[in-house]
Amino acid sequence: MDAALAELRRRLAEIADLRRAEKILTWDLAVWMPASGSEARAAQLAALETVIHERFVDDRVGELLDELEPYGASLPADSDDARLLQVTRRDWEKTRRVPRELVAALAKNGAEAYEAWVKAREASDFAAFRPWLERGLELRLRYAECFAPYDDPYDVLLDDYEPGMRAADVRAIFEVLEPELVSLVAEHASDERDDFMRGPFAVDAQHALSLEIIERFGFAPHDYRLDRTVHPFMTYSGLKDIRITTRYDENDINSLFTAMHECGHGLYQYGVAPEYDRTPLETAPAETDFSMALHESQSRLWENVVGRSLPFWRWFYPRVQQTFPSVLGNVPVEAFHRAVNRVRRTLIRVDADETTYGLHVILRFELEQELLSGRLAVPDLPVAWNTRVFELLGLDVPDDASGVLQDVHWSDASFGYFPTYQLGNVLSVQIWEKAKEAIPNVEEQMERGDFSALHSWLRENLYSLGRKFTPAETIERVAGGPIDPGPYVQYLRDKQGMLAAA
Numbered sequence: 014m015d016a017a018l019a020e021l022r023r024r025l026a027e028i029a030d031l032r033r034a035e036k037i038l039t040w041d042l043a044v045w046m047p048a049s050g051s052e053a054r055a056a057q058l059a060a061l062e063t064v065i066h067e068r069f070v071d072d073r074v075g076e077l078l079d080e081l082e083p084y085g086a087s088l089p090a091d092s093d094d095a096r097l098l099q100v101t102r103r104d105w106e107k108t109r110r111v112p113r114e115l116v117a118a119l120a121k122n123g124a125e126a127y128e129a130w131v132k133a134r135e136a137s138d139f140a141a142f143r144p145w146l147e148r149g150l151e152l153r154l155r156y157a158e159c160f161a162p163y164d165d166p167y168d169v170l171l172d173d174y175e176p177g178m179r180a181a182d183v184r185a186i187f188e189v190l191e192p193e194l195v196s197l198v199a200e201h202a203s204d205e206r207d208d209f210m211r212g213p214f215a216v217d218a219q220h221a222l223s224l225e226i227i228e229r230f231g232f233a234p235h236d237y238r239l240d241r242t243v244h245p246f247m248t249y250s251g252l253k254d255i256r257i258t259t260r261y262d263e264n265d266i267n268s269l270f271t272a273m274h275e276c277g278h279g280l281y282q283y284g285v286a287p288e289y290d291r292t293p294l295e296t297a298p299a300e301t302d303f304s305m306a307l308h309e310s311q312s313r314l315w316e317n318v319v320g321r322s323l324p325f326w327r328w329f330y331p332r333v334q335q336t337f338p339s340v341l342g343n344v345p346v347e348a349f350h351r352a353v354n355r356v357r358r359t360l361i362r363v364d365a366d367e368t369t370y371g372l373h374v375i376l377r378f379e380l381e382q383e384l385l386s387g388r389l390a391v392p393d394l395p396v397a398w399n400t401r402v403f404e405l406l407g408l409d410v411p412d413d414a415s416g417v418l419q420d421v422h423w424s425d426a427s428f429g430y431f432p433t434y435q436l437g438n439v440l441s442v443q444i445w446e447k448a449k450e451a452i453p454n455v456e457e458q459m460e461r462g463d464f465s466a467l468h469s470w471l472r473e474n475l476y477s478l479g480r481k482f483t484p485a486e487t488i489e490r491v492a493g494g495p496i497d498p499g500p501y502v503q504y505l506r507d508k509q510g511m512l513a514a515a
Contacts, residue, residue: 123425149426284476309437
């Protein structure tokens, strides 16, 4: 039995190493690679994805799992080895249903479509991206067919990002949220100008401030990188090799919130228990079969619940004022705090305030379902997008770059990912409430720039668990119950009420 377990662990570790090499190739594609390298990189990723797939679905892995089944059954249900065998079995059986040719085609199309998306976005030309989106949609529908019969193809794709959840479950949560968010936007949206938020903010100075925040939140300086890209993301090639990306604009300071968001993802990976390293029990952002709602809960907790709070800015605002004295030197912290929390009807999701952000996600969730069901054809997507933006936010979309082309996710056909952003928003507040119970003076600590107790609590109660438990089990452990939109809605109402009364 020991020999079988050792062989299985060795095989899984090799696959993890290959997967991490793939992550670095993908990171380089978005950060450093010249645009002309896309064709070669697509071939490399397709080849590597094929090798990884073949290594994992090998019959020998199944034989080892069968041999180890009695051992797993003899262990306590929540032991590491028992959970490793359960997670590996689920992954192996699921992966074997997908032919290697389809795996390679998805990887190749995703890499090539990324460069096509970058160019189309720069030119604000949906027609140039349309063939890539149509190809990606076709491939994802073929992927869904690998898991037939199903009630809804969206269920298959959502399960990759939120295992066990169905579109109907998301819909039920969003049906509660949408009228509440629409009401909050109608009540609190403002066109008031905060001219001081338009800079100029030197990019190098923004970068230095971002590094300061990331390290204060919990990263050691030599365990991460912060680089620029078109659409920010986080990936990793080891528990102490975390790659965070961001983007800068001299006319705004949103990069600080982008850094907090991606730092939240990074802290999750950074905090995985070392014994899960190079096994399927480590967390898997940018892969499948891990709760991205939990991952997004951490990006949004650090970005919004912490990063847009008054205690945070009472600590950090003097540093920002010192960095940009001509712009912010005479602006009180209360005015700055109000500006970064102001409800505004805006076109761009990643720049949206907490309240309108959810409406952006709901829009994408609805359009994805229509595309996958065939109710919406790809050529009609821009019109459908623009119509829904006007219905939800009352805004006219001036061009494709500000509309249907703004997000990177559809370049690699990541249908099913978007809902997890809003599910993460909801969970962030549930988890924050538990953290406050455990650390009653956490806001006083934040006001001193001390995030160590919060980071430690999150690492112990969430990050260290990796994929050991199912998403539902993990959410129950860290949040005390299932996903509940109630606390999130109350959090938004309380914050906007406080700002309105100030």
